[in-house]
Amino acid sequence: MARAGTLVLDSEGLSKVVADDRQVMTLLRGAEQEDMRVVVSVLNLIEAHHRKVNTARFNWVVSRLTVEPVSEEIGRSAMKLLTDAGLHGHKYAIDAVVGATALLMPKPAVVLTSDPEDLGLLCGDRVRIVKV
DSSP states (O other): OOOSOEEEEOHHHHHHHHTTOHHHHHHHHHHHHTTOEEEEEHHHHHHHOOTTSOHHHHHHHHHTSEEEOOOHHHHHHHHHHHHHHTOOHHHHHHHHHHHHHHHTSSSSEEEEESOHHHHHHHHGGGSEEEEO
8 A cells, every 4th residue: 555655754853753752743643644654864863863862762763663774866866955955965964865865755745854944945845844
């Protein structure tokens, strides 16, 4: 059965799921009820994990998500997003990977992010951006 779209978490979205944030958990449950695929880039796992994170909770949360690798296709798509937006990968690389991941997922794609302005510059109106 085809999924009803994709919910993409950036590192803050992932961190808020790990922290059991009420707003983000409500959005996540809604996505699951709508049979949306919930994904996170492997880069966001690296970005969100630190020594103060409850590792057992982090690992449990991640086990319930689809972790997307940074494939060559995603990398090249991210490069194009950066070029088209006139942004530099040194500062915006991970945001570009999140955007490229969202754009390559089943539609509609929704991104939960702490950087709505950056994702807006990169993706425009091709994905729905929700600030968390």
